[in-house]
Amino acid sequence: MSRPILVINCGSSSIKFALVPEHVAAHQVRRSGLAENLGTPEALLNITTEDGKKTSVAIPHADHQAALTEILKRLGDELPIAIGHRVVHGGEKFTHAVQIDESVLKVIRETTPLAPLHNPANLQGIDATLKLFADLPQVAVFDTAFHQTMPPQAFRYALPEDLYSKHHIRRYGFHGTSHAYVTQHTDQLVGGDNNGWISAHLGNGCSTCAVWQGKSMDTSMGLTPLEGLVMGTRSGNVDPSLHIHLTRTLGWSLEEIDQILNKKSGLLGLSGLSNDMRTLTEAAADGHRGAELAIDVFCYRLAQSLAAMSCALPVFTGIIFTGGIGENAAVIRAKTLALLPHFGLYLDADKNQKMIRGAEGRIDQGANDTELGINAYLGRQIWVIPTDEEGQIARETRSVLGL
Ligand code: AMP
Numbered sequence: 001m002s003r004p005i006l007v008i009n010c011g012s013s014s015i016k017f018a019l020v021p022e023h024v025a026a027h028q029v030r031r032s033g034l035a036e037n038l039g040t041p042e043a044l045l046n047i048t049t050e051d052g053k054k055t056s057v058a059i060p061h062a063d064h065q066a067a068l069t070e071i072l073k074r075l076g077d078e079l080p081i082a083i084g085h086r087v088v089h090g091g092e093k094f095t096h097a098v099q100i101d102e103s104v105l106k107v108i109r110e111t112t113p114l115a116p117l118h119n120p121a122n123l124q125g126i127d128a129t130l131k132l133f134a135d136l137p138q139v140a141v142f143d144t145a146f147h148q149t150m151p152p153q154a155f156r157y158a159l160p161e162d163l164y165s166k167h168h169i170r171r172y173g174f175h176g177t178s179h180a181y182v183t184q185h186t187d188q189l190v191g192g193d194n195n196g197w198i199s200a201h202l203g204n205g206c207s208t209c210a211v212w213q214g215k216s217m218d219t220s221m222g223l224t225p226l227e228g229l230v231m232g233t234r235s236g237n238v239d240p241s242l243h244i245h246l247t248r249t250l251g252w253s254l255e256e257i258d259q260i261l262n263k264k265s266g267l268l269g270l271s272g273l274s275n276d277m278r279t280l281t282e283a284a285a286d287g288h289r290g291a292e293l294a295i296d297v298f299c300y301r302l303a304q305s306l307a308a309m310s311c312a313l314p315v316f317t318g319i320i321f322t323g324g325i326g327e328n329a330a331v332i333r334a335k336t337l338a339l340l341p342h343f344g345l346y347l348d349a350d351k352n353q354k355m356i357r358g359a360e361g362r363i364d365q366g367a368n369d370t371e372l373g374i375n376a377y378l379g380r381q382i383w384v385i386p387t388d389e390e391g392q393i394a395r396e397t398r399s400v401l402g403l
Helices: 064-073 102-110 118-132 145-149 161-165 176-190 242-250 254-263 266-271 277-285 289-312 323-328 330-337 349-354 389-401
Strands: 005-010 015-020 031-036 044-048 054-058 082-087 138-142 196-202 206-212 215-219 318-322 381-384
Touching (some): 005 389, 015 389, 064 118, 082 118, 102 118, 145 176, 145 215, 176 196, 176 215, 176 381, 176 389, 196 289, 215 289, 242 254, 266 277, 266 289, 289 330, 318 323, 323 330, 330 349, 330 381
Parallel strands (some): 082 138, 196 318
Antiparallel strands (some): 005 015, 044 054, 196 206
């Protein structure tokens, strides 16, 4: 019996799911899938089974509940013993995962103004699964919860007190499940519980996080996932007066500015070509100026953020790269670390080149320092750790329910 947990991540028109058995290696193929274009004639369910076989089924006009019914039919022989939901925003109320009941749903609903696009979609998914799996315990795992250990000096904006105490304006941080997984996993690989890591989750969304003794001390995203690094289509940090300036000078509405900053900026905006780092690294190698600029700004801002995060750590053990870009783009890792010559980060160029496509390991020169002995090595550790957000959600779900 593998006693699997069904992990669900609902977007406004999509559902990602994975069936996570109790004892399997982190990156063993799982039964998983994606239902997309929900509510449209093109709604489609893509499923991968444990043997890696992929199938697609048309589910025209299916809503969240209809899609979940189709998913349920294709879960295989062993049904889940519980469900873990990814919920984007837990505000200040949730410092860890919780079993879902009426009071939890109420708080997620109340937190919606802080995540107007994400929390309603997450609630829709929870609502549908509560109807379909009425007998199964369900747990909410929040992207923000891991960062609730940040001290006020890291989470407060320099704004009037009322905006925090009455209106909850503060830095929350996101990608908590990923930062938690990669730092806990690296702690296990390295041993000891006194490690200070900076993890860099670099995917479509990007964030850094300083983690000391397993606790988040600071992170680059803030009130919303727009703050911080350059991302695929998100600008990251801009001058706080930009909104005012664009409205005054160009007459743009808030909605237009929101669209520009979230959907048309970042790598896409800078390059004028693509939000996909694969396309950009290839184009830059062919001399595309926009792609070169986008990569330069991405790496410089990432290096700045890594340096800034080191302020939050009493001990700086090393850096962990994860996410699609962090796990695969050796050239981006090398370019970023080359911008931090004062930080004792000695990259092993050969190991860096080889650490791609799901490989996990250390890529600094100390990793193979047998002549000097590892204790004589003065550099910091540099790791590539493929993230496993679904595995982490399943683990937290089991832990909350004592399963
Ligand atoms: P994620 O959101 O974690 O799935 O990451 C998606 C991003 O990873 C995409 O923007 C891709 O540009 C990037 N990515 C995936 N593979 C590679 C690769 N081999 N080289 C560069 N970027 C990659």
